[in-house]
Amino acid sequence: MKLRSIPIVVRATAILFGCVLLVQMLNLAVFLICPPVPLGPLSFAKVQMAILDGRDTTGIEIREAREFRPQEPALEPLRDMVAERLGLPAGRLRLELLGVGRWAAGPRQAMSLGPTGGGLDLETLDFAGGIKLARQMDDGSWRVVTSSASLLRGWLALAATWVVASILFAIPFAFFLAHWLSWPIRQFAEAAERLGRNPREPDLKPDGPRELRGAALAFNEMKGRLGRYIDDRLDMMSAIAHDLRVPLTRLAFRLERAPEAIRHRAEADIAEMQRMLGAVLSFVQTTHVRRPRQRQELRSLLCSIADDMAETGRDVRLEDGPDVVLQADDIGLRSLFTNLINNAVTYGGAARVRLMRSPGAAVVEIEDDGPGLPHEELERVFEPFYRGEPSRNRETGGIGLGLALVRSIAVAHGGSATLENLAARGLRARVILPA
Ligand SMILES: Nc1ncnc2c1ncn2[C@@H]1O[C@H](COP(=O)(O)OP(=O)(O)OP(=O)(O)O)[C@@H](O)[C@H]1O
Ligand SMILES: [Mg+2]
Structure with a gap:
């Protein structure tokens, strides 16, 4: 199966699996590179050395303080037991359990045994956290x-850093996978x-x-x-326009x-009807028939349209600028620009034509100085x-198919x-064609 045709369900599962993995x-790497501090049974001998002789050993931190919190009553039995074992007066020793040790079974069990410890060996107690x-000197x-x-705290800080780092590391990975998932869509x-x-x-190619692929086929x-449906309508329009010409001639x-x-007066009406029918037929012809695309030099095409129209006394000016070459249907393009220039001359008195190049496209603007159009009519x-x-339109003799044809x-x-309306006065028609 090609990579691009992998179903979306499989992709989503792969993404989930990939991220979890x-x-x-x-996490495994963090665990192996930096294993957590062993929290198992604490060597009581170490604590003894530290509290009695002030000797520093790994895993034990010693500091001096002026004050220390009063003894928590719940831990008094355990404190008494430890004091007895250390050979210190209970009143000068205070004990606290840290972290999860507060809830660990070992000390609680010891506490319930009373001050003597009931023969329990401190070495086997689990001070997990x-x-x-604190010994008063x-x-x-x-x-x-x-x-x-403190070691545990250090390890927790490291682990938290790793969580954040792994999220940051996973973001580009997840982004890449999400991109891969959504690309075909x-x-x-x-x-x-x-x-x-x-x-x-x-x-649409049933691909991906x-x-x-199913959606493309349905589409x-x-x-x-x-x-x-469109073809049927156009066929009908063309058939009516065509058939009406015969009785009109009769x-x-x-x-x-x-x-x-x-x-x-009747002849004038008939002439108008024939002109309208001709326009309908030409509309159907231009939009319905798919003609081959050829290489077109847009500037030469616009120049020839402008010259033709200027010859009949209309004010059409093509501004200087670059040429753009594109693949297009010659008759279609000619009809498109002729209609727009005609409109500019008819409704705006004159036409200024501008050809520009933008990335991947040719842009043609046709401007006039006429009244423009209300916003809702654009x-x-x-x-x-x-x-x-x-x-405004009564004298122009059009039938309203020009712009439909253009589009x-x-x-x-x-x-x-x-x-679009121009800021001061006039209308601008803009045509963008891929080039
Ligand atoms: N440059 C323009 N300035 C003002 N109004 C315009 C301009 N161009 C088009 N219009 C308005 O848009 C309407 C539709 O234009 P369109 O070219 O589709 O049809 P038409 O010019 O009326 O007839 P024809 O089918 O002969 O082109 C016009 O009737 C006119 O009112
Ligand atoms: Mg027109």
């Missing part, structure tokens, strides 16, 4: 002997996003983990159904015998047959088309 191995003895100061507690999301914007995109199925023919006054005007304010072509090329 890593942390356990780190350590013991602290002749000058009134206290000699405090602490067993293993992100790939799938990106492909689905592309497909969502343009149903004409090629099918088993779960995503392709859905895309196929959507595509067929009507125009019959009108030739009608009275002059009616004939002129998106709506891309809907087929949507036209802006009637008072459809831009999206089919993997790009986008948007409109």
